[in-house]
Amino acid sequence: MKQDLAQETTLRSYLLGELTLEEQVLIEQRLFLHSDYSQLAQAVKDDLIDDYVHDDLAASEREKFETHFLGQPEHRGDLRIAEALEKYLASDNAVDPSFITNTTHKDHWTTFLRLTFRRRPAAWFALTAAVLVISVVPWIAIQSVRRQQGEKPLQAQEPRPTQTVDRQQPGPSVPVNGNSEPGVETAERQGDTAKPKGRLTSDRASKQADSQLNSSSSRSSLAFTIYPGRVSRSEMENNRVSISSEIDTVILKLPVRAIPHYDSYSATLSKRRRMIRHWPDLPTEVDSELGKIVKVDVATALLGEQRYEIKLAGIPADSRPAETYTFWVDKK
Amino acid sequence: MLDSGLVNRSTQPIRPSDGSRISLDHPPFLKQKWVLTPELFDGLLLWLDHDRERAGERYESIRSALIRRFQQLGCREAEELANETLDRVAKKLPTIVARYIGEREPYFFSIAYYVYREHLRKPVVMSLGNIDFPHPNLPSTQEVFEKELLDFCLRHCIEKLHPNSREMIRDYYRGEKRDKIRSRKRLAERLGIKLANLRLKAQRVRTDLKKCILDCMERKAMEREAIM
Numbered sequence: 001m002k003q004d005l006a007q008e009t010t011l012r013s014y015l016l017g018e019l020t021l022e023e024q025v026l027i028e029q030r031l032f033l034h035s036d037y038s039q040l041a042q043a044v045k046d047d048l049i050d051d052y053v054h055d056d057l058a059a060s061e062r063e064k065f066e067t068h069f070l071g072q073p074e075h076r077g078d079l080r081i082a083e084a085l086e087k088y089l090a091s092d093n094a095v096d097p098s099f100i101t102n103t104t105h106k107d108h109w110t111t112f113l114r115l116t117f118r119r120r121p122a123a124w125f126a127l128t129a130a131v132l133v134i135s136v137v138p139w140i141a142i143q144s145v146r147r148q149q150g151e152k153p154l155q156a157q158e159p160r161p162t163q164t165v166d167r168q169q170p171g172p173s174v175p176v177n178g179n180s181e182p183g184v185e186t187a188e189r190q191g192d193t194a195k196p197k198g199r200l201t202s203d204r205a206s207k208q209a210d211s212q213l214n215s216s217s218s219r220s221s222l223a224f225t226i227y228p229g230r231v232s233r234s235e236m237e238n239n240r241v242s243i244s245s246e247i248d249t250v251i252l253k254l255p256v257r258a259i260p261h262y263d264s265y266s267a268t269l270s271k272r273r274r275m276i277r278h279w280p281d282l283p284t285e286v287d288s289e290l291g292k293i294v295k296v297d298v299a300t301a302l303l304g305e306q307r308y309e310i311k312l313a314g315i316p317a318d319s320r321p322a323e324t325y326t327f328w329v330d331k332k
Numbered sequence: 333m334l335d336s337g338l339v340n341r342s343t344q345p346i347r348p349s350d351g352s353r354i355s356l357d358h359p360p361f362l363k364q365k366w367v368l369t370p371e372l373f374d375g376l377l378l379w380l381d382h383d384r385e386r387a388g389e390r391y392e393s394i395r396s397a398l399i400r401r402f403q404q405l406g407c408r409e410a411e412e413l414a415n416e417t418l419d420r421v422a423k424k425l426p427t428i429v430a431r432y433i434g435e436r437e438p439y440f441f442s443i444a445y446y447v448y449r450e451h452l453r454k455p456v457v458m459s460l461g462n463i464d465f466p467h468p469n470l471p472s473t474q475e476v477f478e479k480e481l482l483d484f485c486l487r488h489c490i491e492k493l494h495p496n497s498r499e500m501i502r503d504y505y506r507g508e509k510r511d512k513i514r515s516r517k518r519l520a521e522r523l524g525i526k527l528a529n530l531r532l533k534a535q536r537v538r539t540d541l542k543k544c545i546l547d548c549m550e551r552k553a554m555e556r557e558a559i560m
Contacts, residue, residue: 004528021431021432022432024442025432025438025439026438028438028442028446029438029441029445032401032441032444032448033401039532039535039536040532042535043531043532054508074453078542081482081486084483085505088483088486088490
C-alpha cells in the first residue's frame, strides 16, 4: 500500500516535470517495459487532470501542470476530453435524479417506510390516528374559544398587519467587518437586510435569475474587495466571499492597479474556466481606500460554494494581458 | 519529460479557420529524411562502450530486447520500431551526451516509450485549439466546431459503452470531494472489488472512451473535409 502511494507520488512528480533527467529516464523505461506500471501511470494522469479540472491543485502544481504537463499535445487533448466528460456528467446528473448522490438517503427512507408498513399493518392505524388527533384537537379548541367569545363575525375582526417588505434603495455603504488590510475582503452591507426572511425567500422564488441580475439596486447586497492574482483553494484565506441566504447580490470591488489606464473594462466571470457571465463595458470608480476600482454586481443565484475567476480587460482591448481575480465563495 | 525527437507526424494541411486553402507562390522545400551516418553510428557505439566489440554486443542486446517488447505490445512492425528507436538515440546523442550521466540502456527504453506512444497515436484534430487567439472570449468558428464535435462524440461514445461500464463511469466520476469518495466506496462495495481495482477498471473504461472519441472526431473531421 505504502509502495503504491510512493509510486503514485513519483509518477505525479514525473508528469509535472519535477524529476531529474536520470529519474525521468528510469520511469519511462519502466513505463515501456511494464504494462501494469503504465496502467497505473494512466490512472495517476487521469486523477491529475481531474484535480486540475476541479481546481484542486495547489498554485505551484497548477503552474507546473500548465507549463509542463500541457506542453504535450496529447495531454491537452486529454484535458479537453476530461472537461467535456465533467460537463456531460454534470448535465446528466441534473437531468436524471437517480444520479444525485443524496438519492440513496431517499431510497433508504422509502424502503424503511415500505418495510415498516408491510410488516406491521398496525403502524398504519397508529400513524393515521396520530394525524387525526393532531389535526382535530386544535380545531376543536379554536371552535370552543370562539364560542366563548360570543361568535364575533369574521369581518368585524381587527385587520391584521400583513408582512410586507419595504425595500429601501441602497444607502451609503456600512462596513461590517471594517477590515481593510490588503488581501482581506471588506464586506459592506447595503439595503435593508433585517427584513423577514420568509418574505425574502418567497421574493427570490418568484423571480427569475435574470431579473435578479438586473434589479440588484433594490435588493440586499454585500460588497467585497477582491485583489488580483491566482490562488489555489488552500491559499484562499484571502479573497473569500461569505454570503448568507438573505443576500441577493454581491458587489465585487476589483482594484485595477496593474492595468489602470482605461476608462472602462470588460469583465468575464468563470468557474473551472467555463464562462458564466460577461460584462462588455464596466465604468471605473474611485474608492477612497483602494483607488481606481471596477464594481461587478453578481447575483448570488449564480454562485455556488467554489472557486471563481474574474478576468478584467481594458477597453479598447490591446496586447496588455487581462488581470485575473480569483475568489472563493462560502454560503452560510 | 524527454524530447521524443519527432516534430510532427500530422499530414493534415493547416488551413485558415474559414476553411479556405492557402496558395503559396514559393512552396516550402520538402524536409529531407534524416539518415543515420556512419559517424553517428560510431558515436552511438562509443557511447555504449569504449571497447567496440563489447559496444556491438550491447547494441545487439538492446535491439533484441526492443524488438521483443514491441512484439509483446502487439506491434507488427516491431523491428522497424526498434530501428527507429536506435536511430533517434543516435540523433539525440550530441545533445544528451554532456547532460545525461545515468545508465545507457534505460535511455534507449525511454526513447522507445515515446516511439511506441507515437505509433499508437492517431492524428489529433484538436491541434488548432492550441493556438492563442487574441480574444479568448470570442471563440473562432474552428473552435466552436471542435467543441461541438467533441461534445457530440463524447455523447455518442458514452451511449456506445456497455450499460454496466456506462453506469460505472457515471457513478465513479460523479460528485465533488467527499461525495465522490463516498460514492466510489459504495460503488466498490456494490461491485465487490477493492477501491484500487475499481480505479483501474474506471481508468480502462476511460481509455476506451478516449479512443472512441478520438476515432469519432477523426472520422467526422474527415467527413467535413470531404464536404468542404
